[in-house]
Amino acid sequence: MSNARDINPILKQVLELGPPLVFFLIYLRIRDNTYVMGGTEYSGFIVATLVFVPIMLIAMAVLSALTGKLSRMQVFTAFMIVFFGALTAWFNDERFFKMKTSIVYGMFALLLGIGLLRGQSWLAFVLKDTMPMEDEGWMILTRRLCLMFAGLAVANEIVWRTMSTDTWFKIETFGFPIALVVFLFLQFSALQGYLIEEDEEDEEDEDA
Structure with a gap:
């Protein structure tokens, strides 16, 4: 680090x-x-x-x-x-590369889900240093992001199996990333109340 x-x-x-x-x-x-x-x-x-x-x-x-x-x-x-x-x-066979997107999103959902079943936010483990937030906020964000990744995995399966390669290419390259960025923006906006300000962090360090 x-x-x-x-x-x-x-x-x-x-x-x-x-x-x-x-x-x-x-x-x-x-x-x-x-x-x-x-x-x-x-x-x-x-x-x-x-x-x-x-x-x-x-x-x-x-x-x-x-x-x-x-x-x-x-x-x-x-x-x-x-x-x-x-x-x-x-x-x-181009189907392998199309399935890759479903598996990547599915694995992210699975990993976050395993952490949630253990009562932990593995998302916080990765991002806590860059964005200080209360544990409850991390758990909420992790649950929602887990569902989002699962939804994207299912959506990719539907798109590549039922639509043309051109359509899949456009959605996979632009649609899914934009949807994820918008989702995260909305979540961070909704979870502002759980963010820890720098002054609060300093006070906690002094108390410790």
Whole structure:
């Protein structure tokens, strides 16, 4: 933690959001094409996936070098992208990469749910240092976010199984992230009363 460094927030957003956007743009460019590699014919979707994986890993490596850290969530998401990207290419089946989003959201919901069953907010364990909040507030936020992740996992399954690849791509790239950002914004606004001000923290430290 002591080695963590702050970087320009715009650069940070570019490194985090740039790869999915590049993936989307590459897909739009080559979606109607087919490519033969090693005697096997691949769709534009699968080729875009193969290009996206190294771009995402390079962006994560640069982000790690600049900030001196990577969150567990980032590492887990990167692992899932590489794993399901490899399955997509190996089996030449785009369904694997589409399922990846459901599994990632589902795993987040499962992990938060396990913590809740133990009477703990594992979300607080990850974020408490960056956003001091009363334990009750963390429990409320964790319950709601657990349900949100579960809902996104179900929504992704419905979208990719019933809609076109183009529609899924747009919703997965823009719809789900925007929905999550709006949800978190509304939750943090609603939970303002549970936030701990710096003055209160100082008083607690003095009392201790």
